[in-house]
Amino acid sequence: MAGTRTNYTIHQARAILAKHGMTIKSVDGEYIVNFKGAKTETSAYYATNLLDAIGTGIDMAERKAIKLVVAGEVVPDMEIACAHAAEIFMTTGVVVAIEYV
Structure with a gap:
């Protein structure tokens, strides 16, 4: 992952995740990781x-291509996958699983 260290500052985390095209922010004791530009x-x-x-952010970046299992359609990023899954749920009532491939 990000080496063998077990403690990082938020500034170090930002630098690590930025190299992977990810962002991180701290809000009320929670860390929020997302794709840059989401x-x-x-x-x-x-x-x-x-x-x-940090670890999950790196993992998310490495697994950019995801597959909507129910729809059987490959989409380019998690934001599009979530929007598509929500659309399917709203129109059909079917809960769609999102799986990394």
């Missing part, structure tokens, strides 16, 4: 542990 929070990951946030 227009909504639908693709965001929330964590209370900074190390978890």
